[in-house]
Amino acid sequence: MDAxxxxxxxxxxxxESRIATRGKSRVDLLLHLLFILVAACAIFPFYTVVxxxxxxxxxxxxxxxxxxxxxxxxxxYGVGRAFTVSVLVTLVGTFMSLFLTTIAAYALSKxxxxxxxxxxGFIVFTMFFGGGLIPYYLTVKGAGLFNSYWVxxxxxxxxxxxxxxxxxxxxxxxxxxxxxxxxDGAGDFTILLRIVIPTSMPVIASISLFYxxxxxxxxYTPMLFLQDTTKYPLQLMLKNMLANIGQILSMNAGISxxxxxxxxxxxxSLKMAAIMIASVPIMAVYPFxxxxxxxxxxxxxxxx
Amino acid sequence: MMKNSLxxxxxxxxxxxxxxxPVVVYYxxxxxxxxxxxxxxxxxxxxxxxxxxSPWVGFDNFHYIFRYSAFxxxxxxxxxxxFGRLLVEFPMAIIVALLLNEIAGSKLxxxxxxxxxxxxxxxxxxxxxxxxxILGNTGTVHALFELLGLPEVNFLSNPDTFRPFLYLTNxxxxxxxxxxxxxxxxxxxxxxxxxAAYMDxxxxxxxxxHVTWPSISGVAAMMLILAISGxxxxxFEQIFNLYSPGVYDxxxxxxxxxxxxSFSGNVSLGFGIVTAVGLFKSVISLxxxxxxNFIVKRMGQxxxx
Numbered sequence: 001m002d003a004x005x006x007x008x009x010x011x012x013x014x015x016e017s018r019i020a021t022r023g024k025s026r027v028d029l030l031l032h033l034l035f036i037l038v039a040a041c042a043i044f045p046f047y048t049v050v051x052x053x054x055x056x057x058x059x060x061x062x063x064x065x066x067x068x069x070x071x072x073x074x075x076x077y078g079v080g081r082a083f084t085v086s087v088l089v090t091l092v093g094t095f096m097s098l099f100l101t102t103i104a105a106y107a108l109s110k111x112x113x114x115x116x117x118x119x120x121g122f123i124v125f126t127m128f129f130g131g132g133l134i135p136y137y138l139t140v141k142g143a144g145l146f147n148s149y150w151v152x153x154x155x156x157x158x159x160x161x162x163x164x165x166x167x168x169x170x171x172x173x174x175x176x177x178x179x180x181x182x183x184d185g186a187g188d189f190t191i192l193l194r195i196v197i198p199t200s201m202p203v204i205a206s207i208s209l210f211y212x213x214x215x216x217x218x219x220y221t222p223m224l225f226l227q228d229t230t231k232y233p234l235q236l237m238l239k240n241m242l243a244n245i246g247q248i249l250s251m252n253a254g255i256s257x258x259x260x261x262x263x264x265x266x267x268x269s270l271k272m273a274a275i276m277i278a279s280v281p282i283m284a285v286y287p288f289x290x291x292x293x294x295x296x297x298x299x300x301x302x303x304x
Numbered sequence: 305m306m307k308n309s310l311x312x313x314x315x316x317x318x319x320x321x322x323x324x325x326p327v328v329v330y331y332x333x334x335x336x337x338x339x340x341x342x343x344x345x346x347x348x349x350x351x352x353x354x355x356x357x358s359p360w361v362g363f364d365n366f367h368y369i370f371r372y373s374a375f376x377x378x379x380x381x382x383x384x385x386x387f388g389r390l391l392v393e394f395p396m397a398i399i400v401a402l403l404l405n406e407i408a409g410s411k412l413x414x415x416x417x418x419x420x421x422x423x424x425x426x427x428x429x430x431x432x433x434x435x436x437x438i439l440g441n442t443g444t445v446h447a448l449f450e451l452l453g454l455p456e457v458n459f460l461s462n463p464d465t466f467r468p469f470l471y472l473t474n475x476x477x478x479x480x481x482x483x484x485x486x487x488x489x490x491x492x493x494x495x496x497x498x499x500a501a502y503m504d505x506x507x508x509x510x511x512x513x514h515v516t517w518p519s520i521s522g523v524a525a526m527m528l529i530l531a532i533s534g535x536x537x538x539x540f541e542q543i544f545n546l547y548s549p550g551v552y553d554x555x556x557x558x559x560x561x562x563x564x565x566s567f568s569g570n571v572s573l574g575f576g577i578v579t580a581v582g583l584f585k586s587v588i589s590l591x592x593x594x595x596x597n598f599i600v601k602r603m604g605q606x607x608x609x
Binding site for chain 2: 027028031032034035038039042043045046048049052057058059060061100103104106107108110112113114115119122123126128129130131132133134135136137138139140143154155157158187188189213216217218219220224235236238239242268271272274275278279282283286
């Protein structure tokens with residue numbers, strides 16, 4: 001009997017035993033009840049956001065209204081601009097981060113390189129020791145990034161932890177693949193572009209998701225370094241909006257043709273509409289990358 | 305001769321050195337220059353003189369902060385909240401992974417996993433906005449509590465419940481995400497192991513204890529080291545978006561303290577003093593990391609370094 005059949009047999013008998021022990025007992029019923037209850041609690045707050053953004057007043061569990069007024073008001077306030085900033089920062093930032101992380105991880109996967117130890121130490125040390133808030137603030141300011149769009153991209157361009165994940169993936173990369181390409185006359189750079197990157201898609205997809213989420217959700221860096229409110233990304237604009245919703249309403253009423261009576265929707269609806277706009281786009285990316293990500297990253301990081 | 309061969313080897317790797325140039329520049333500018341900036345802890349920062357030109361003051365900044373009661377309040381809160389997280393939040397990811405592993409149907413399992421994972425993708429600005437909305441005086445939770453005849457609790461402003469509230473909401477955001485790494489380790493367990501355990505008469509509980517747990521304990525040890533070295537972090541983004549002056553006593557951590565000290569005008573002190581707080585924090589974190597790594601290795605697990 002060859003190994004494959006043996007493995008198959010083990011699989012079948014395992015699933016039989018699995019059926020015997022799992023799936024039908026009272027424990028399973030309890031488990032499902034527990035999970036459904038917890039999942040419902042976890043989902044509930046998001047459900048209230050959705051109904052509230054369409055006009056249902058706070059405190060109602062069932063939807064009582066459907067209006068797009070909240071979204072209209074929010075767009076009038078200038079969410080469109082902040083949205084564009086967030087999209088551009090996320091796209092450019094993710095691309096740049098991915099580029100730097102990939103070349104760093106690929107080069108560092110060559111352990112035979114003279115000085116490898118020092119280069120590795122130089123990078124890893126930053127994971128465990130940093131200058132802290134003020135030295136960082138002064139450095140970024142000194143680099144001329146104050147009040148610049150680039151402040152949302154450059155200072156956080158590399159996350160060392162992501163290099164580490166990608167590195168463990170490249171380290172297990174079959175050497176034979178690279179070697180055979182070398183024999184065929186491919187240069188180092190061609191190998192990276194034509195062979196290593198295309199066959200590393202799972203880890204690259206996961207890392208790009210991580211970077212995209214970080215960029216999209218960053219409100220702290222712009223809060224520290226942006227003075228000009230027209231440069232604000234969506235998250236920071238949302239943060240301000242949540243604090244000063246009254247001002248926004250009166251401003252909108254003042255500058256626009258919106259009749260006073262029309263603003264008669266709950267303030268919460270505006271806030272929740274803004275929350276929807278700030279969170280739906282990044283969640284929409286997740287399913288596309290999900291298939292890569294289960295097998296890609298985590299397996300790599302464990303071996304690390 | 306020796307030098308020559310080293311040179312030859314370096315030439316072989318020249319493309320890789322070239323690739324590392326922008327990376328090294330990045331770290332030099334955004335990590336190592338700020339690291340030099342910690343010298344500000346021993347200086348009195350003067351705006352017009354910069355980091356290099358500001359005068360040295362020895363340990364004055366440290367003397368100042370160690371006599372400042374708000375600093376000790378922040379330090380105590382940071383440690384307490386982090387220990388709370390270690391105790392309450394850290395095991396949750398493992399529990400979620402172990403329980404999900406017990407579920408047979410793969411469709412429902414995936415559904416549960418998705419529900420628990422997606423809050424990770426939202427920022428604390430968004431989640432804070434949602435929590436304030438449902439927990440406020442006109443919020444849905446308030447209405448539900450009233451309906452069920454439960455006593456009124458304002459989770460956002462009550463100092464007694466604020467810390468548990470932080471743990472609970474962080475579990476909501478991160479437990480499912482944290483479980484992924486353990487689930488990946490579980491996926492690598494050979495089915496024969498369960499089979500053998502089953503043959504030996506191990507029930508599900510015993511299988512979980514003697515087959516599943518040993519295969520993820522190494523990952524758990526690694527995560528524990530990281531969590532311990534992060535004890536002085538405490539969770540800035542979450543707390544900053546949820547706290548208010550009424551709960552500073554139980555929730556102001558070193559990071560929020562430093563931020564307010566530096567940027568919110570009225571309590572602004574010298575940058576040198578804030579840098580001293582930062583250095584104090586970094587040094588303790590580094591010591592904790594080394595200690596945790598040592599202890600975990602002593603316990604027979606593979607450490608981080």
